[in-house]
Amino acid sequence: MAKTAQKGGEKRGAKGAAKAYDASSITVLEGLEPVRKRPGMYIGTTGPDGLHHLVWEIFDNARDEAMGGYAGDIEVALLPDGYVRVADNGRGVPVGIHPKTKVSALETIMTTLHAGGKFGGDESGYKISGGLHGVGASVVNALSEHTKVVVHQDGGQHMQEYKIGKPLAKVKKIGTTKEHGTIVFFKPDATIFKEGVEWSWEKIVTHLRQQAYLVKGVRIALIDARAAKDAFETDTLFLREQKLNVPSMTFYFEGGLKSLVAFYNKHQTPVHKNIFYVEREQDNVQVEVALQYVDDITSRIAAFANNTYNSEGGTHITGFKTALTRALNTYGRSANILKEKDENFTGDDVLEGITAVISVKLPEIQFEGQTKAKLGSVEAQGAVSTVFGEALSAFLEENPDDARAIINKVLLALKARKAAKAAKDSVLRKGALEGMTLPGKLADCQTKSAEEGELFIVEGDSAGGSSKQGRDRRTQAILPLRGKILNVERARIDRMLASIEIRALVIAMGTAIGDVFDISKLRYHKIIIATDADVDGAHIRTLLLTLLYRHFRPIIEGGFVYIAQPPLYKIVKGKSVAYAYSDKEKEAVLKELGTATGEISENPLEGDEALEEAEGEVVATKKATKVNIQRYKGLGEMNPSELWETTMDPTRRVLKQVSIDDAEAADRIFDILMGTDVASRKSFIQSNAKLANLDV
Ligand code: TTJ
Numbered sequence: 196m197a198k199t200a201q202k203g204g205e206k207r208g209a210k211g212a213a214k215a216y217d218a219s220s221i222t223v224l225e226g227l228e229p230v231r232k233r234p235g236m237y238i239g240t241t242g243p244d245g246l247h248h249l250v251w252e253i254f255d256n257a258r259d260e261a262m263g264g265y266a267g268d269i270e271v272a273l274l275p276d277g278y279v280r281v282a283d284n285g286r287g288v289p290v291g292i293h294p295k296t297k298v299s300a301l302e303t304i305m306t307t308l309h310a311g312g313k314f315g316g317d318e319s320g321y322k323i324s325g326g327l328h329g330v331g332a333s334v335v336n337a338l339s340e341h342t343k344v345v346v347h348q349d350g351g352q353h354m355q356e357y358k359i360g361k362p363l364a365k366v367k368k369i370g371t372t373k374e375h376g377t378i379v380f381f382k383p384d385a386t387i388f389k390e391g392v393e394w395s396w397e398k399i400v401t402h403l404r405q406q407a408y409l410v411k412g413v414r415i416a417l418i419d420a421r422a423a424k425d426a427f428e429t430d431t432l433f434l435r436e437q438k439l440n441v442p443s444m445t446f447y448f449e450g451g452l453k454s455l456v457a458f459y460n461k462h463q464t465p466v467h468k469n470i471f472y473v474e475r476e477q478d479n480v481q482v483e484v485a486l487q488y489v490d491d492i493t494s495r496i497a498a499f500a501n502n503t504y505n506s507e508g509g510t511h512i513t514g515f516k517t518a519l520t521r522a523l524n525t526y527g528r529s530a531n532i533l534k535e536k537d538e539n540f541t542g543d544d545v546l547e548g549i550t551a552v553i554s555v556k557l558p559e560i561q562f563e564g565q566t567k568a569k570l571g572s573v574e575a576q577g578a579v580s581t582v583f584g585e586a587l588s589a590f591l592e593e594n595p596d597d598a599r600a601i602i603n604k605v606l607l608a609l610k611a612r613k614a615a616k617a618a619k620d621s622v623l624r625k626g627a628l629e630g631m632t633l634p635g636k637l638a639d640c641q642t643k644s645a646e647e648g649e650l651f652i653v654e655g656d657s658a659g660g661s662s663k664q665g666r667d668r669r670t671q672a673i674l675p676l677r678g679k680i681l682n683v684e685r686a687r688i689d690r691m692l693a694s695i696e697i698r699a700l701v702i703a704m705g706t707a708i709g710d711v712f713d714i715s716k717l718r719y720h721k722i723i724i725a726t727d728a729d730v731d732g733a734h735i736r737t738l739l740l741t742l743l744y745r746h747f748r749p750i751i752e753g754g755f756v757y758i759a760q761p762p763l764y765k766i767v768k769g770k771s772v773a774y775a776y777s778d779k780e781k782e783a784v785l786k787e788l789g790t791a792t793g794e795i796s797e798n799p800l801e802g803d804e805a806l807e808e809a810e811g812e813v814v815a816t817k818k819a820t821k822v823n824i825q826r827y828k829g830l831g832e833m834n835p836s837e838l839w840e841t842t843m844d845p846t847r848r849v850l851k852q853v854s855i856d857d858a859e860a861a862d863r864i865f866d867i868l869m870g871t872d873v874a875s876r877k878s879f880i881q882s883n884a885k886l887a888n889l890d891v
Contacts, residue, residue: 225308227337227360234387237334246388247398249335253281253379256332258406258502260285261413262556266376270433271403272418277382277392282432284376287348290355290366299366301344301355305336306362332379336360338388339381345430347372352430359384374432394421404446408458409502409554411451418443452485452552455497459550463489466548467600473586479558480578484515484586486551488604494546499554500562500570509563509570511555511579518584519545523605526591532602540605547608555579634699638663640672640719648719650703651759651843652676654726654735657831658838662725665835666843672719674703676735697742706747714749722750723850725759725842727829740853740861748855756853761833761842765825774841776849781824788822 230237238245238252250271260266266285274280289300296303336342337360346353352370356363383392399417407415418434419442420427427437435443448454453472466488474483498505498512505511520542527533527540555575563571591598633639636659640648650672653662659675666673676696701708705718724739726732736758743751750756762774764781768788775781827833833841842848 227306227308227333230308230334230337231359231387234338238338241388242390243393243395243398246383246390246392247395247402249338249381249383250279250281250394250399251402252331252335253279253381254403254406255502256379257281257283257285257377258410258413260377262410267412268414268416268433270416270418270435271399272434273394273396273399273421274380274429275421275423277385277394278380279382279394280378280380280429280434282376282378282434284374284432287346287375287377288344290346290348290353299355301346301353301366302362304332305342305344305355305357306333306360308333333360335381338384340384342379342381344380345369345378347374347376347378347432349375354430370430372432376432378430378432380429400444403444405455405504406502407446408448408451408455408552409499411448411454414445414447416443416445452483452554455552456485456487456550459495459552460487460489463491463550465489466604467594467597469590469594469597471587471590471597473582473590475582475586477578477582478574480572480575481556482579482582483554484551484579484583486549488548488601489550490548490604492547492608494549494551496546496549496551496553498552498570500567500572500575501556501560502554503567505568505570507564507569510572510576511553511570514576514579515551515553515583516542516546518580518587519549522584522587522591523602526588526598527602527606530598530602532599532606537606537609540609541612544608544612545605548604553579553583634674634702636675636699637703638666638668638673641669645718646720648672649721649723650674650719651723651725652700652739653830654732655829655831658725658727658829661831661833661835661838662843665837665839667839667845671843672703674700676700704747704750706750708746712747712749714753717750717753717755720755721757721850722755723757723759724853725761725830727831728761728763729828732829737861740858743853744855744858744862748858751853751855751858754852756858757850758853759842760849760851761827761830761838763827765827765837766822767825768822769820785822785824 234241234245238248254269254271257266257269260283261269263285266283268284270280270282272280272282288304292299293303336357339357340359342357342360344355346366350371350373351368352372353366354369355366385392396419403415403417407413416433416435418439420434420439423439423441425439427434427439431437450457450472451474453470456470470485470487472485474481476482496508496512496515498508498515500509500511520540523545524533524539533540555570555578557572557575557578559572561571563569591601638659642648647670649670651662651666651674653659653673653675655677656675659673662673676699703718704722705716706712706714707716722743724736726736726739740756743756760776762776763778764775764784766773766775766781766784766788771788773784773788775784830838830842840847
């Protein structure tokens with residue numbers, strides 16, 4: 196071959212040269228051995244992700260044909276014996292013998308690695324490469340023990356088969372057809388995918404659904420024929436026409452990204468009705484954006500380049516953010532919602548509560564870093580900024596109700612930000628918390644040694660009273676908190692510090708908060724949460740853990756936070772007293788005592804059970820002394836000595852140290868309970884109805 200392969204540097208260097216062909220059109224062909232030697236280089240891993248990557252690679256070919264407007268239907272099917280089958284009704288990969296290469300385009304595509312993600316011949320490039328490695332069908336072929344392609348074209352069915360990437364014969368005509376399209380079957384090589392060739396229905400459904408949103412108007416079907424009972428014909432274009440009795444799913448979204456935004460916001464409360472949507476090409480970059488604001492403060496932005504998700508964003512997101520900030524400021528001013536005295540919305544203000552999806556398609560794509568997680572192409576920034584900025588301004592003009600709702604929402608973010616800053620400035624001015632005296636309700640300990648010191652956070656004044664009397668006042672401090680201390684509402688520092696209860700806690704702990712937080716000032720090395728063993732107690736514990744997790748994380752990470760374990764029952768028989776910390780323990784204690792009968796205080800059913808289980812021994816003992824079981828509803832019901840014996844005495848008590856995972860879990864529950872996702876909140880409460888009876 197006259198044109199030899201050129202390395203990347205020379206390729207770029209040749210860019211300016213005006214020739215009939217430039218270096219980028221030179222096709223670099225290679226055998227498939229490198230793929231089998233180092234599969235990880237081409238598909239990332241040989242685990243489940245890499246295995247599924249094979250499906251994405253083959254699917255991408257069909258999808259690109261559909262994006263070109265040549266195919267309207269794609270069907271992915273899982274077949275028996277590990278095979279996957281992908282079909283489209285596009286033009287069909289050319290099967291005629293190419294005069295130069297002496298083989299068909301089909302064979303070339305299936306058997307040669309092409310560098311640079313491009314395949315020569317077609318002036319626009321064979322495809323917009325989308326897959327993680329952009330190397331396509333030949334890689335899949337190389338890593339499959341058996342591959343078969345059937346092309347329906349010009350009245351004929353044409354077929355070629357391969358074993359680990361090597362053709363078994365030339366392309367053969369195997370029948371006639373009235374259709375056109377391409378079908379690829381492949382069975383991944385189990386010697387490469389050592390973790391097994393197990394397809395995940397879930398993974399494939401998620402991927403295909405996302406692709407369907409990105410390529411609107413294309414019908415994408417998934418069929419699970421792995422366990423098909425009846426025989427079926429596999430060389431006709433679409434299996435769905437045979438009406439197999441197997442599971443299947445079809446995705447088709449007329450609205451594209453607009454549908455995707457609606458899908459994301461299904462469990463949210465939108466603040467305006469119409470979803471913004473634009474699709475337009477600018478400077479060779481196809482731009483598509485959809486967005487809608489919801490009643491929430493977090494933002495959800497997803498960006499795609501050539502149909503690949505960019506988890507780290509990139510130039511398209513940058514362009515989006517500048518245009519969004521500019522358009523909303525301009526509109527806010529012109530509509531006089533943003534008054535003269537108001538300052539401008541910041542980039543953060545306009546992101547609160549937004550759900551947005553950005554998709555760009557461009558011929559020569561560049562990424563930052565090793566993976567395709569971050570888009571680097573600079574032209575995407577300008578194109579998104581122009582297309583989206585203009586369209587958003589027009590949308591705001593044409594939809595005044597939506598515009599007003601959006602601007603008011605963003606204005607709320609601006610005000611909250613300013614209020615938060617003012618509150619933070621006033622409360623957190625260096626030394627402000629230091630200078631403050633310890634709260635009156637804190638019963639401090641005598642020791643000044645933080646290592647020895649323990650702070651009990653107890654619920655309510657009556658528990659506060661008992662524990663103050665029962666404690667070891669040399670090392671133990673008590674801080675009673677009242678009721679529902681903090682409906683923190685996603686915990687803005689200013690709102691939290693407005694709560695006297697929280698301020699008391701922060702001052703008692705000694706570390707301050709926010710920018711001036713200092714763990715070395717922690718006044719107690721054990722912060723012990725001692726709430727009641729009921730639903731309210733659990734709620735307050737969740738709130739406290741959330742507070743600590745969000746604003747005092749080092750205190751949790753340092754292992755300074757504990758949860759006290761007060762007993763649920765006091766069991767008295769004659770002179771012996773026992774405490775039980777769970778129902779199971781209570782039963783065990785009763786058994787040990789050889790219980791006869793009891794004045795069971797709370798629940799007669801429990802008494803019956805206890806009686807039944809202890810029956811064998813009742814016969815053996817004489818008429819035994821009565822057993823009294825008391826169920827504690829709260830710490831306040833214990834007298835000081837009971838509280839000391841069971842919950843506070845370091846030699847007898849049980850403390851549970853809070854791990855960062857526990858706190859994270861509390862934080863999640865907090866979001867469900869306090870967040871705006873009404874549906875999950877309902878389902879959480881319903882599924883936990885036995886445990887929780889919450890006033891949310
Ligand atoms: C290429 O340019 C000439 C007309 O056909 C174009 C083409 O190759 N189209 C095409 C390829 N449609 N579908 C494919 C394809 C589909 C699957 C599932 C797998 C592969 C490798 C290619």
